[in-house]
Amino acid sequence: MNLTALLNFYPLEALGSFWSDFMSTSSGSDTLFRLYGFPVLHSASPPFHNLIFDLQGQGRHYSTFSTSKIIPDMLKELHSDVFGGCSVTMPIKGAIIPYLDDIEPESKATGAVNTIVKVPAQPESGGIKLIGTNTDILGVKNALLRSLRLQHSGENISSQDRYPPGAGSAVVYGGGATSRSAIYALSSMGLHPIYVVNRDADEVKQVQNIFPELVSRGSLIHLRTPQEVEEHVVQSNPILMVVGAIPAVKPVTMEERMVYTVASHIFNMPYDPPSSYNPSGVTGLLPLPSKRLFLEMAYKPRITPMLKVAAAHGWEPIEGIEAMIEQGYAQQRMWAAGNASATIGSDPSILGTFIERMARDLVLSMEDVIVKEVEVDLAAEMQAAPLVETPSPTFRILPTRK
Structure with a gap:
């Protein structure tokens, strides 16, 4: 069933939270996923990711956080137990790198991070690492x-x-x-x-x-x-x-x-193109x-x-x-697997054909997001958060969630 058929079978009013939660706030008990940057309210990422989360039924929610700098409140979220992963957009794709535990080769080569994944650390440490990559x-x-x-x-x-x-x-x-x-x-x-x-x-x-x-x-x-x-x-x-x-x-x-x-x-x-490009198979x-x-x-x-x-x-x-849809798939696959590698980001079996088709149909059917309010930069009057030189259990490495 594609998105059009779904909406014909279930009118928007009947879908309730399944539809309205795409752009609404989290219930408070959900695992938190974010889009950090400024401006971000025009983004189609929240409906895309929240449709996938709702179809998975795992109590996850994706929302925006308007900031032009890496500020303390953002770092608190990144290192909280409820944080599940995030997207990062301009102007902080490069600025976020020093605050992470490590970055993938894609980010090292391009100097940009647009995705942060919670990855299990070594078993003896009993914690997690925040790994950045570039799914663009x-x-x-x-x-x-x-x-x-x-x-x-x-x-x-x-x-x-x-x-x-x-x-x-x-x-x-x-x-x-x-x-x-x-x-x-x-x-x-x-x-x-x-x-x-x-x-x-x-x-x-x-x-x-x-x-x-x-x-x-x-x-x-x-x-x-x-x-x-x-x-x-x-x-x-x-x-x-x-x-x-x-x-x-x-x-x-x-x-x-x-x-x-x-x-x-x-x-x-x-x-x-030559007909004998790969004759030996x-x-x-x-x-x-x-x-x-x-x-x-x-x-x-x-x-x-x-x-x-x-x-x-x-x-x-x-x-x-x-390309926007494909990089969104890559983010979802990495978050689901707890692995920021490009191989995981390209594996369609992680989400499955049905979920990916529904998410694609949603984005292709969407018109531009109309921002009906003035977007406020939460970092407008703030300095960027200081770097932490040495990893500590309370800041850089978190205990695993129960």
Whole structure:
């Protein structure tokens, strides 16, 4: 039963707390899950996560906490017995890192944490650790893999599969935090090189500084003009995937218009996947897309100008909301398993097909969240909380819950 059928069978008034609790406060006895950042009241995360929690029936609740800094009240929640896990958004994705026990490789590579997971510590300590990770990477990767699976429905495509050397390359439009997540995701799929289309050379340099290993082997190349596309791309591995990570606004300056010119040039490049790509049937290899994939990370509006350009040139368009859904799945899987690894975050068996389908239907059916009140930054008049240098049982390591 999809969401529409559910709501037709059970009117909203009859669903009671099942529906109204999506955006309401916790009962007080629930395990607490949060979205920390500012602003956050516009987020679709509370209805998404609370639907999953309600379907699981485990007494968990997800709500927002508006803060632009790491403040003491936030830390008290993170280290309380009722805390179950959280999402972290701007402007504190980087600021939260020193307050955690450890971070996963995805956060180390991108310098950002958007998810905190309570993970059991060593058995002898009898406690837990707060581990940070970046599920935005899995949002990108798993949205691309989902589209690839739809193209190759008869194949068993694993999240661990990769492209072999020389199979294909990728492009990222942009240079901010989302671009870094996209670069990490595409590299983890075996795509090489990765081209970065950006009008700002300094911004690209900052991205390259984060990925020195990719730069050292010539796998992170800045493209600014159609001429550079011809110089670097035509004789290289075919472009299989593109991720757009720029705002969906009309380009105004000449430099901004050039990004769209370069994008159109890339979208217009011919593509003819070989029929004998993997004749020996080697396992663990990703299949070539029958239509090249374009993932647009911007999702307001849902259909962006860049998405239209890609589709018009024969690319498979993937809306940004798909990446948002996939990173939400990854968070839920990690919280449920008490494990922040990317492998756990990509395992659909943890939540199950029904719950994931219901959550997807909810998000796809939602309109933008209308904020009907002035959002107050709880950290507006406060200093950031001090760091604790040495872990202590009362602050860094909590006893296990009974």
